[in-house]
Amino acid sequence: MTGSAGDERKPSGPPPALLTGTVADALRVTDGRVAGVYLRSPTPGLLRLAVLAGLPGPLFRPWWRVTVDRPFPVADVHRTGVPVVLANATETMRDYAQLAAGLPFQFGSLYVPVVADGRSFGVLAVLRAAAADAAEVQAEHERLAVVADALGAALSRLDADGGEVTWDGEPLCVRPPAAGPAPGRVGRFAWDPATDVVTLDEQARALLGLPPGQSPGTLDALARAVDPTDAHRLPGLLHRTAGGRPPPLPIQVRTTEGGLRLLELWEATGAATGAPRPPGAAATPRPIAGVLLDPGPGALADGAADLLPEGVFCLDRLGLVVYANPRAGHLLGVPRDRLVGRSLWEAVPWLNQPTCEEHLRGALLSPEPAHFHVRHPHTQNRSAVPRPYEGDWLRISLYPGADLVTCTAVPANRVPQGTDPEPVGGAPPAPDTAASTAPVYRPIVLAIALTEAVTARQVSAVVMRELLPAFGGRRLAIYLLQERHLYLAWESGFPKGFLRPFEGVALDARLPGVETLTTGRPLFFDSMRQLAAAYPGIALDASEGARAFLPLIASGRPVGSCILGFDRSRSFGSEERTVLTALAGLIAHAMEKAQRYDTEAALARGLQQALLPRRLSQHARVETAGRYLPGTEGMDVGGDWYDVVEAGDGLALVIGDVQGHGVQAAATMGQLRSAVRAFALGDRPPEEVMGGTNHLLIDLDPGQFASCCYVRLDPATGVARAVRAGHLPPLLRHPDGRTEVVDLSGGVVLGVDPRALYPVTELRLEPGAILALYTDGLVERPGQDIDDGIAALRRDLAGALPGPHPGAAGAREPRGGPAVRSLADVADRLTSTARRAADRADDIALLLATRRAARTPPGTNTGDA
Structure with missing residues (x-):
């Protein structure tokens, strides 16, 4: 706070x-x-x-x-x-x-x-x-x-x-707009001591109870308009102000009808205009200006609260103390004039602890009252105020309102009748001397967040985001155990290069990060001096703060160690040590799971790469290029694939996407790829290829479906016959740079309807034109319409070739990069943004094909991923 x-x-x-x-x-x-x-x-x-x-x-x-x-x-x-x-x-x-x-x-x-x-x-x-x-x-x-x-x-x-x-x-x-009534009425008046003329506006006359249009005229008449007990004071106050000695503000006066008014006075010239009296100058009376304020019932309420034996103070919605009665200052150990007008945690620093912070946050968000006990620190210097009471504990109650939170404080050994003097679970627990204790809900937050973390990097990021701020930490290092050595998996906040000497340390090294793991005992150091005394000669960074070394042990198996660093010296209470040790166990289990997942993911990646084509079928008149990028947000293997297959005297261009992720998706992808290759090698018509593959997937019944696009291209004529099963439409870039979305009359996805039909659409691929087949990972973004992604891919495809066809003489340098020399360069450009992305939600497959003119010598196809 x-x-x-x-x-x-x-x-x-x-x-x-x-x-x-x-x-x-x-x-x-x-x-x-x-x-x-x-x-x-x-x-x-x-x-x-x-x-x-x-x-x-x-x-x-x-x-x-x-x-x-x-x-x-x-x-x-x-x-x-x-x-x-x-x-x-x-x-x-x-x-x-x-x-x-x-x-x-x-x-x-x-x-x-x-x-x-x-x-x-x-x-x-x-x-x-x-x-x-x-x-x-x-x-x-x-x-x-x-x-x-x-x-x-x-x-x-x-x-x-x-x-x-x-x-x-x-x-x-x-501060939010006030939800309560508007402030009290304000009237203005003036008095000129040279002429003894009093001037009041309509609001001031109304506040004094005078009829409309009637003015007192003189100071004596003004004095007769207020209560007799205040009448004798009013002329003297105005004369003092005119003589340059304004009284403390505000001044309370009552009308003849008994209404309370607040009076504020100042000189109409001099101090009010910024022209102070010269030193030693005669105190010539000057005109007086002032305001008369109707405070409403608030002032009476404040006066009543001043008499209560309980401590009462009020906070506005920014945490500012706007009222405190004398008893509140006495119990909190702070004079009332040092409470009002300051934030609670500034005026009463010892209330700066998570328990108070949590209850105050609840009172500002929820209509439910809150009650808690807090221990008064008698170790503070109390010379400025009397000892508040015999006993250590205060019971604080918070009562929410629309604009204010009203708070009461009473000694815990003198609780008003009808209230529970103790919190659930018995007597108030004595707080530790720790600078702060993380809220009890923090393990829940961390546990929930860790369930969503998959990789070791994601686990470390969750710890950095959820655990470190809760304890006021600024530095984090996580080491993982591999072959009896500790290797750094994550660091944040440490000076650049400081942790490099500790990389790969053996388990026999005398270092706190090693010993916390080998002994299973967490180590806490209140300051760097304490750490240096326990481990002489250990390298220290520039910080003087505290350090906590936590063992990461899951189900009795060592996983690694976690280091928390703080900017300042601080102590760790027993409750805080317990919480940190428990959180270390959660982190260890998450890291162990992440390590297994990373290992399994590496094997799955190998399976996926084995199922993708190592090289694409070639033809003298056709150049092709394929690219595949795996998803990175989850490490599950995906089911995207592409292929180029010889089909009679032509080529079959294929791209597909199996629903879902995981080894099952990869296995289904491999089966579909094999089926499509078999049909294509037999030069079956495109509609039969798609229909046969559909029946195969239904017969296999893997519980999955797949989309697919199949194009049978005649290299000699450029005639292409295409079918589509729930897949995204291809893009076609014409030799002059125009691009279009190819309108294919598609059928439903594979594996759903055994009676599905897949109509054929015929198109022509001119020499130098490029046909682009792709999966949704390349064009789909969270929160964006997929049509926008396809439009962006069209623009990228058009801009990737500002000059002649790649490989042709005179190819120009495209804006922002080197000259495009092959279809492989185009494929790299279309996937460059996705390749640089740290997190890809889905796999990406891309297949490009272009026809060469008859006089163009054959080139080399590229099908690397």
Whole structure:
């Protein structure tokens, strides 16, 4: 809870007024308590919270940054462009378990994409009270979409004008519009001591209970308009102010009718205009200006709360203490004037602990009251205030409201009647001296996230994202055991090259990362000095922070070790050590699973490569090129394939995609490829090839289906006869650079309908034209229409050959790369973006074919993957 949003560096991005106005509108059109806008970051694949209304920024720190591939509603909405409505905690747990575990409170939420002109700029989010179901908040969702569209349009205009539409900094944290009544009435008045003339506006006359149009005229008449007990004070206060000695503000006075008013006074010239009195100058009375304020019932309530024996203080939705009675200051050990106007965690640093943070977050999100015990640190310097009471414990209660959270504090040994003096499970547990303790839900969050991690890299990324921030860590290293040596699998936060000397260390090395694994005992060091004393001569980085070395042991088998680093010295309490050790076990099991998966995946990749053609059939008049890229998001082998087969005096061009992934998909792919080759070698008509393959797949009954496109090409005439079974249509690039989607009258996918028919479409492939067959992995992207992907591939195909046909004399240098010299170069260009992508959700297969003119000497076909 330390720190405040915006205190590190000034963010760059859209105008703050645009963002703060958007969240204010979002709360106005919904029943929301909290609103925020996430915008794209200059860092690819990252969204940042740009503005937050209704929550203190530090309380929402774990959600300031969201990666676009994270299972999180903001990320899903940004990727897909589809709004998400979570009416209550049940729906949140069902659809987004990690979010529900991180914010385990009764609330609902709405997420709407901020888009314009086909571009996604970010997401508008609102957190609201829980509803029965999504239908109950449908109208709010529609109104929120209007606000998001307005923001998208404004960002689009800003972008067109060269403005910044991304966000790279801490969020702006603003106070939401007040849900309660408007502030009290305010009236203005003036008094000129030289003429003794008093001037009041209509509101001031109304506040004094005077008839409309009637003015007191003089100071004595003004004094008679207030209660007699205050009448004698008022002239003296005005004279003091005119003499340059204004009283402390505000001044309380009562009208003759008994109404409470607040009076504020200042000189109409001099201090008010910025022209101070010269030193030693005579105190010539100057005109006075002032305001009269009707505070409403709030002032009376504050006065009543001041008399209560319990500590009472109020927080606004930014965590600012806006009221505290004297007893609250006494119990918290902070004078009242140091409480009001400051954030709670700034005014009372010892409340800066996860338990308080978690309950306060719940009170700001949920209507349910919260109660917890907290121990008062008597080790602090108490000389400034009296010892609050005999005993260590305070019972804190939080009562949520629309604009404020009202808090009470009482000694735990004196709890009001009718309340439970102890938390569930007995007496309040004594907290440890650790700087912080991760919330109890953190193991749940990590466990859920680890179930979705497949590879060792993904497991390490989950630990970095979920575990490290919970404990305030800044550095992470994970070593895995291979042949009795430890090898670095992941590092983050350490100086460049610092961990290199520890790569491949044997299990007999005296290092904490080794000994934690060999002994099975976690090692905790409060500071680097403590670490150096335990391991003399060990290399240390520049940090003075604490270190935790955790053994990764799964079912009694050593897997590796995990190192957590912190920027500052700190202690580790017994509860925190227990939690970290338990989390290390979760990480170990996930890493062991990932290692097995990586091994099995390597074998599966070998099987898949063996099933793909090593070389393609050749013809003097036809050049072909094929490419295959495996998916990387999951390591399961896929079922995409391509082939070129001799068919009589022609060539058969084939591409297909078996539904699903895994060894079964690869095996089915191998069977289909063999069947198509057998039919093609017999020079069967295309419709018979597809029909026979369909019946074979139905007879095999593998529980899978497949799409396929089969083209029988006559190299001499260029006539091609094509059939399609649920596959994407081919692309044809004409010699002059025009491209088109070939309109094939296709049939249903293979393996579904034994009576399916596959009509034949005839087309002509001119010399120099290129026919492109591909699978959906090349053109399909999450959140995008597949037609857009096909259109993009058409543009890439047209732009890959700006000059004459590849291999022909005079081929020009294409923009942004070397000259295209063969069809293989074209294939590489069309798959270059996918090849560079770190995460490919699906396999990719591509097959290109072109006819040479009769005078062109034959070239060499390339079919490498």
